[in-house]
Amino acid sequence: AQSVTQLDSQVPVFEEAPVELRCNYSSSVSVYLFWYVQYPNQGLQLLLKYLSGSTLVKGINGFEAEFNKSQTSFHLRKPSVHISDTAEYFCAVSEAGNEKLTFGTGTRLTIIP
């Protein structure tokens, strides 16, 4: 079975500074990887996903993530954050071809003006 670890439960960052949210996964088979964002009192929405191909994936709102198979990581980055990026970010994994998505515990990103 697959699992996801998000090492940082909270990350405070100054506005316009870069940010990296860490995600590591564990699986014995090929995986699909996802980052979702949850704004307060809302459901989750997809930021980006990796299924195959280029290991650098670009998503919405200026976010990108890089799949690193040797390090089993899929860290999320943004070069310059805005107040509106304040939210909870979830990394998720599924076995390739399987619909069952396993979520990490989430990282709360707080942007400091």
Added chain:
Amino acid sequence: DAGVIQSPRHEVTEMGQEVTLRCKPISGHNSLFWYRQTMMRGLELLIYFNNNVPIDDSGMPEDRFSAKMPNASFSTLKIQPSEPRDSAVYFCASSFSAGNTIYFGEGSWLTVV
């Protein structure tokens, strides 16, 4: 498209009462998921359906929980009898096959007193 529609958005009920949460997936999607989100346990997959058939219900906490999908456009999650520890946000989500984006509803906020 209207997205995944959940009802009720908020429910407060007394311990021992039956609770029914409803979900209408996005038209054309053939997979439907029920997730529960709490501060303590994060996002947990309770059950998912593919083509209206339950595929994995290993996340359903106990016999008090049941889920049905009588047709492609409707699903219910029922808790009977409800307990205070069932208080959580329950998300319904849908997708079209593995690897595709899973779209979440806005959640049903349940409080059992």
